[in-house]
Amino acid sequence: MMTFHVIHVVVGLWLALVNVTNILAPTTLSWNNLILGLIIAGYNVYYLFAQKHVDVQS
Numbered sequence: 001m002m003t004f005h006v007i008h009v010v011v012g013l014w015l016a017l018v019n020v021t022n023i024l025a026p027t028t029l030s031w032n033n034l035i036l037g038l039i040i041a042g043y044n045v046y047y048l049f050a051q052k053h054v055d056v057q058s
Contacts, residue, residue: 004047007040007043008040011036011040014036015033015036018032019033
């Protein structure tokens with residue numbers, strides 16, 4: 001479960017940083033948010049349904 005949390009913290013910090021600062025152009029920022037959102041959503045679905053291992057079930 002540690003990797004799950006670390007990935008979410010790192011990606012959350014990245015999204016907060018690029019959305020608050022002007023590091024990326026608006027079009028690049030939109031693509032960045034969309035792609036990272038899809039990757040994290042896919043990872044969550046895999047982790048919850050394929051692995052069936054979450055803290056609540058433990």
